[in-house]
Amino acid sequence: MITLNVKKNIDPKVLLRHPWMTKALFDKPSESVNPNEIVEVRDAQNQFVSRGYANSLSLFYYRALTFDSREKLEDKFGFLSSRLYELFIQRLSLGYKKSFRLCFSENDFLPGLVIDRFLSEKNGKDYQVFVVQVTTAGINSYISDPLKIFKTLVEKMNQEKMIPIAWEQTILVLRNDIKIREKEGLPFGPAQILNNVDNLDLSVMPVSIDHWFLKSDMKIQSDLMGGQKTGFFLDQNYNLLRVAEVFTEYVKFFKPGKVRIMDICCHLGQWTAYLGLVLKQMGVEAEFVLVDISKDALANAKATMDGYGIQAQCQAIDVMDDKFTIDENAFDLIIVDPPAFAKSKEHIPAAKSAYQKLNLKAYKGIKKYGFVVSCSCSGAISLEDLKDSVNRAQIKAFRTSKIVAQGGHAPDHPHLVSFPEGFYLKMLMAQVTS
Amino acid sequence: MITLNVKKNIDPKVLLRHPWMTKALFDKPSESVNPNEIVEVRDAQNQFVSRGYANSLSLFYYRALTFDSREKLEDKFGFLSSRLYELFIQRLSLGYKKSFRLCFSENDFLPGLVIDRFLSEKNGKDYQVFVVQVTTAGINSYISDPLKIFKTLVEKMNQEKMIPIAWEQTILVLRNDIKIREKEGLPFGPAQILNNVDNLDLSVMPVSIDHWFLKSDMKIQSDLMGGQKTGFFLDQNYNLLRVAEVFTEYVKFFKPGKVRIMDICCHLGQWTAYLGLVLKQMGVEAEFVLVDISKDALANAKATMDGYGIQAQCQAIDVMDDKFTIDENAFDLIIVDPPAFAKSKEHIPAAKSAYQKLNLKAYKGIKKYGFVVSCSCSGAISLEDLKDSVNRAQIKAFRTSKIVAQGGHAPDHPHLVSFPEGFYLKMLMAQVTS
The missing domain is CATH 2.30.130.10 (PUA domain)
Structure with a gap:
């Protein structure tokens, strides 16, 4: 040592x-x-x-x-196994049963390791897929035999009746397609499947999302092999709830004949799917416009919406392009959930301009009393930076708004009081009042 | 002009x-x-x-x-009337029906004016109480005739069938007992009742709280005449929901025989009442310890809990005193919701020490996988300050925790992107994992 x-x-x-x-x-x-x-x-x-x-x-x-002197690291397999077991218990204790982030790197005291656990179902049979990202050589030495680590974990969880899914229903995906691995001297390449079962096609996989608020199940068609990051962004789940909670009250009060919602940078359409299902349960007619630059993402989104009978019009366009405009006062809710514009500190000014530009379009398009939901998943962009960009956008749009909900990480994306840099996801829900 | x-x-x-x-x-x-x-x-x-x-x-x-050049201020009565009407619509559109903050000063573009609207019920009849705080001479000139303003507002809301409560069921309380009024040349004195009806005793008034999450009604006995601020702190309502949502999942998973919860600086016991009702609906046995320095607040809290049959042990003690300690590993949930320790910037270091000291006690007292909820309602204390205090507390207590929920303002306490100073309420819900 x-x-x-x-x-x-x-x-x-x-x-x-x-x-x-x-x-x-x-x-x-x-x-x-x-x-x-x-x-x-x-x-x-x-x-x-x-x-x-x-x-x-x-x-x-x-x-x-x-940070605990009693915790030893010599038995690397034993250390990582017991850590992942602990993390599983923690997530289950927060109510997660289906898809969730099992390991969130530094925030779970395992820097360099991200694991998402997705639940899916085919022909009445449940499957779980662990999508694993190893980004540092240090953590890689603890996970030299991924199959052994996950088989041990799943068998233990199964034996203790914590999860009803056996190793025969478990798939392991190593997403080693992250550039930073090369700098660490780790091999870099396309996603690898270990322990594939029943020949599932992971590139069009409907993943089941836990929602305490939504009574029925939500399944989003995802590409776990080639899609961004681990294939599905689980981090917005909690914010979907927050927004739906307030928005449904607005719908109950104003009773607009038909609700119109725009989902900007919709990716796989989870905002639309969730709001669509909630409104359907309320018996409210809704029309969604989904916008994204990626045709692949939109194709998956369209498949999800069609499956649910959600009225969704899809537009493949670069939302930063001047050709992308929104009709004035046309929507009850506009979601602005772009990818991380600032990867590091030197990108902050350009990123702030981009957030401002996109939110300006949204602020023009919203009805009085409607909502703009502005998100940033850039760690380098602070909450104050985002507020400043949104403020400049509303001023330029001659609109006035008040933040009625502010969101951050879902419980399966914990963060540490000792690590403010780990808090990357911000969500502002503003009611436009004039 | x-x-x-x-x-x-x-x-x-x-x-x-x-x-x-x-x-x-x-x-x-x-x-x-x-x-x-x-x-x-x-x-x-x-x-x-x-x-x-x-x-x-x-x-x-x-x-x-x-900030809108089209909006004129010459007709002061007309300006304020139409503003308050707009605010009523906004709050109703966010789902509020019972008690809520109607006007939140700068955040509602009415600096110097705070209005809470409380709903109460006696002998099967509904009442609404507007508790009004005017803190600046500037805004005072707009509200020279409070009775006329509120009568006009209530009659309009009633006529338009927005609220089913007439002027005959409406009470107006002016809480002019705020020291800062003197500096502005405004009279300072005890609370005044205008338009009292049916001889209600406002010092032991059960106020009804809106909760989308809780199916049944919650009534908290409050002192609207002499209690702190407007008599009841409506600002934590949304955070109660957030905490209960996660905590009930923990209870479902671990099924502890009896849940033990400590409510530090409980004031009127709203955390206890809410969690108590939620757990009761789940059929879970729970025992609460309520701690506060104010015997008056505790007496009201006790009355509320007794009314609901919630098992509550009350302790009147200064929680900052060394005599106040908590048994180790004894609680599933500890709420730390103290009054504002920092009134202004020069109090920040002392306030941070106080938050640290109080959270240290809480961190010692919590079971593994249990939760510490740390709040600060000091505007001068930033989220980072609070995290730093909580971090030092957990380190001193030899505990490790992860933030699983982070809360702020309820929708009836909107805040402006142009006014970061207006965001004063912070809530961190940490799961203690070792």
């Missing part, structure tokens, strides 16, 4: 369980540390701070796996 | 609909402006910015009432 001491006179805040540490913080950092090694960080007084892994090639030199 | 021009070379951001402007921003501010006057602010190029009122005695020299 390598021991690294934090320099004297370092701001004591860095010792408050932040999961990242740069090389500059350490007294005698090794220039070329092996990411497979276990590293223990101690403060200048040689007191335990954390254990984890280091990599001089990585954006952050050191990442912590535990 | 007075015209004030903003200085040249002022950061253009101040023209982005911020409701406050200091004297230093203006070119030739009058040293003693009459707060009854209508003021129009223009930029250095003499373009319209906003209209409102100014007061050189006030903390902020100028406060805006409108």
Whole structure:
């Protein structure tokens, strides 16, 4: 085990369980540390701070796996197995039964590891798919045998009657198609399926979403092999509920003959599917306009909506293009949920302009008392940045609005009080009042 | 009408609909402006910015009432009447039917004016109570005849069948017991009742709270005459829902024989009443410990819980006192919802220590997988400040936790994208995982 001491006179805040540490913080950092090694960080007084892994090639030199001195890392398989078991219990205890994020990297004290668990069903049989993203060499050394890790996990969960799905109904997908892996010296390539069962086609897979609020089931056709990130964005689930909760009250009060909703950057259409199902249960007629640049995403979205009989008009267009405009005062609700415009700090000004431009179109298109839902999933864009962009948009559109709901991460995307950088998803629901 | 021009070379951001402007921003501010006057602010190029009122005695020299050049302020009664009517529509359109904040000062473009509307019932008859706080001389000039304003409003709402409550069932309370009124040259004194009907005792009044999530009604015994602020804190309603939603999933999963919940700084016990009712509907046995320094608040809380048959043990103690400790690993849920510890910026360090101290007690007392709910209603304390205090608390308590829900304002407490200072209420729900 390598021991690294934090320099004297370092701001004591860095010792408050932040999961990242740069090389500059350490007294005698090794220039070329092996990411497979276990590293223990101690403060200048040689007191335990954390254990984890280091990599001089990585954006952050050191990442912590535990802040508990009793937790050992030597038995890598044992450590990761018991961690994933704990995470499964935590998610189940928050009410998740179907599809959810099982592991959320630093926020679950496993930096470099993202696992989404999707539930699907075919011919009356349930399947679970674990989609795994390994982005650092450090965590890769803990998951050298993915099949063994997941088989052990599933069999334990199944034996303890926590989940009714056996290994024979389990599929493992390694999404190693992330560029950053190359920098870490990890192989980079297309998604790989381990333990495929029953020849399922994962590129057009209807995944079942948990919704406490929606009484019936929601299934979204997704591409778990080639779709963005893990194939489906689970992170907006909770915000869908928040928006639907308020919006249905608006519908009950104003009773518009037909509700009109625009879903900008709709991707697989989860906002539309959810709102469509909720409104259907209320017996309210609704018409959706879905807009996205990706024809593949729209094709999947269309399949989902057709399956539900949701009236959806799809437009394949670059929403940032000036050709994309919205009729004035035409919609009861407009969702603006674009991809991350700012990947890092230097992109903030351009990203803010882009958020402003897109929200300006939305603000023009909304009816009085209707809602604009403005999201940002850029970690670099703060809540204040997003508010500023939305403010400039409403001013330019000569509209006035009030935020009536503000959303963030769903419970299966926990975040740490010690890691504000981990809070990336912002949602503002504004009622346009004039 | 007075015209004030903003200085040249002022950061253009101040023209982005911020409701406050200091004297230093203006070119030739009058040293003693009459707060009854209508003021129009223009930029250095003499373009319209906003209209409102100014007061050189006030903390902020100028406060805006409108950013829309078409909106006139000359007919003060007409202006305020139509504004309050609009606000009523907005709140109803968000699903509120019973008690809600009707007017939220700057956030509703009426700085200096807070109005809570409470619904109550006695002998099968419904009553509404408007509790009004006027804190600035500027807004006071718009509401010179409160009876006329509210009678007109209620009669209009009633005539249009928006609310089924007539003026004969309406009570108006002026809570002029706010110190800051004196600085503005406004009379300061105990609460006044205008238009009391049926000799209701407003100091022990059960107010009905809207909850979309809770199927049955919730009534909290409140003191609308002498209780803090307007007598009942409506702002946590939405967060109660968020917490109950997650907590009930935990209860369903772990099925603890008896659920134990501590409600720190319980005030009138709304957290307890709500969770108590939800758990009762689930058929789950629960035991609550309510802690508050105010015996009056506890007496009201006890009355509410007894009425519902909720098992509540009340402790009158200063929670900051070292004598107040919590048994280790004893509770499934601990609510930490203290009063505003930081009234202004210079109180931030002391307030952060106080939040830390209180949360430390809570973190020690919670079971594994249980939840600590940490709130701050101090505008001066940022979300990051609160997270930092909670982080230091959990570290000192040797515990680890993850935020699974983050809350803020309820829809009846809207906030403006142009006014980040208006967002004062923060709620963090952390699951303690080790």
